[in-house]
Amino acid sequence: THNLAGTIAVEAVCALNTLQTNVSVLDQVRRERSDQPELQLQAMRGFLHRTGLTVDKLDHLNIIHVTGTKGKGSTCAFTERILRDYGFRTGFYSSPHLVQVRERIRINGQPISKELFTKYFWEVFAQLDDTKDSHGVSMPAYFSFLTILAFQVFLQERVDLAVIEVGIGGAYDCTNIIRKPWVCGISSLGIDHTSILGDTIEEIAWQKAGIFKPGVPVFTVKQPDRPMTVLQGRAKEIGVSDWGLFSSWMWMDLLCVCLNVLIFQMLF
Template sequence: MMRSYMARVGISVEELDHLNIIHVTGTKGKGSTCAYTEQILRNHGFRTGFYSSPHLVQIRERIRINGQLIGNELFSKHFLHVYGRLDETKDSHEGIMPTIFGFFTVLAFRVFLEEKVDVAVIEVGIGGHYDCTNVVRPWVCGIASLDIDHTHILGDTIDKIAWHKGGIFKPGVPAFTVKQPEDAMAVLRDRAKERNCPLWVCPDLEDYHADCGPLQLGLAGQHQHSNASLALQLSHTWLQRRNLPDGHFPATSVTNTDGLQGAAFKPSPIMVKGLADTVWPGRTQTVKHGAVTYFLDGAHTMRSMQACASWFKETSASRERTASGPVARVLLYNTSRERDSAALLKLLVPCHFDFAGFCPYLTEASVSCSTGEQFDRKVENCKVTRCLANEKCWRLHNNLGNDSGEHVLNGDSLSLVPEKKADTQVFPCVLSALQWVTQGRDSALADSEEMVATVRPSLKSKAALLRNAAEIHILITGSLYLVGGVLKHLDPATYQ
């Protein structure tokens, strides 16, 4: 189908070879890996294209040239061309039009070809084997960390998911993977042998020895180490091929299909700087606005949420040590229906939040959603049913409904004292949640002081801790869509 759509637009698979593609899949970390890889190659002076998904705020974020999302004029020009060609030819193709993701994949290919990029870094959408991006014939491909996700499409076990991811392997094209669970690794080895694809496992980041000492990463969190190592292998391999006279890999580099340990090397100063310069919004991102610090991470699988919780606890605690007074910890959470919210929220309990807010992806309500009456009328319209269920899960995890108290350690003995109860609240939109939890202390949020002043009494009673805190630390997680809704309000200039 993708070949058919491309042909209708005037693009052949052979033409895509001119993009010198790096193809990356995985459950978590594939976007970060692509961001590191693109930054390294851009630092080398190459004109880069980067196709990713999903977007946080603007659909144009999915298609980047030299690290920048394409402008409105360029986007409109290519959008109208691709849509026009597909629409004109649909009658001769049984009226078939591509999915949204398929359409934007074709659009990205056209943009990169027309803009004559030296390299295109292509992130897989879902899976790999049947993904729209899998028409490409890359120079090198990579697999980031695997986890259980999109089970209705990829299957409910790690080995089934690994089969789909290994579908991007191509004969003779070097492939790299980070360390995977053994069941997944066994499937990847089999897929590599089936396709005569050379496969290596990336070394630990600590195994690379640069003149500057330990490598510094632009993206926070221990889990980024494996993504950075994968990016080093991908960029290094791409550069090796680029520098060969015939543009082909030496024969000795395509003999390993067993997933052997890849070799660390000495990163060049350009590579070192590329890792440190990398920015990838919404992934372990910290934004400080005065007394309010936002911690943004779109984690939505078990392993990514574990990594998110570890990152937040470590980073928040470090900042608390230098605070001038008490710090209030706030959780702002939402997730899609297919996720196991109960399991994900349980991983966040050890972060010891003082307040937990839940809101839908709606960035703002069509009218003010600050009063109780307006909120009650808009509960269904704002689709907060899922948020109410998430709030219930959170309260159950924290034993918030038990007024009789719990046995806790008091001094040197156990006594029956009430457990500390963190407040919770469901908000009708992202803006109302941000305005209230910041208590008018972030000038970037329009009318936040008015929001606090007009909020219903039941919420006012919950605000004392936030008002009295020297700093407020807010973790926004569970979904990249929620993170995008927050960034739209925190940094509107970037996402115009």
């Protein structure tokens, strides 16, 4: 049985590798974002719907959404570990993986098992494959597929909350179909992916701040003055509920917000 599970898991990874690569996707995103940057999010919502999920169902996930240039993965990892130590059943979606793709989707700090990976992989893959056609309805790319898979896993496995790391940027990243996160976080900003996000730190900050949502608290580490001004402006424009600045090691600030939101939801 163990060998069979391993074989099926290998077949799943082989099928995953047939999807459009991240390099090809980035080339496509560069073209689309110059004219119609919202196309990627529209496509992502379509893929999600074809698997039986909707953004309405995603609203039932308690999500911590994190972006940044440096340290966003570490921010996610620290946050997930703190919350897990407080007894929460956690989901964690990050990239890239070091050895096995299952590392990207974790429950309670551990990569999902081969059995869970293959179970949910083939469910999602089959739903998407069965609904593709020759008229432009296709399969999602590698990262988009894994994002959908992570959402499915976290909902089906009933995690208390999910920590979601942005892939690239924020505003038009495929993770940004999330409408009602618990809290949004931004790690240190710098120059990255300029062909997609923009040539200046201000443009990049605008993209990163695209994960902000109305009525949702936002935390950021201290940023240089120019990107910080952009972040604050976007926060006001979007209508976030709270704006918090914390030092690199004050993770308890973020934890307190999460716990307070959870208690409020349980009571009301």
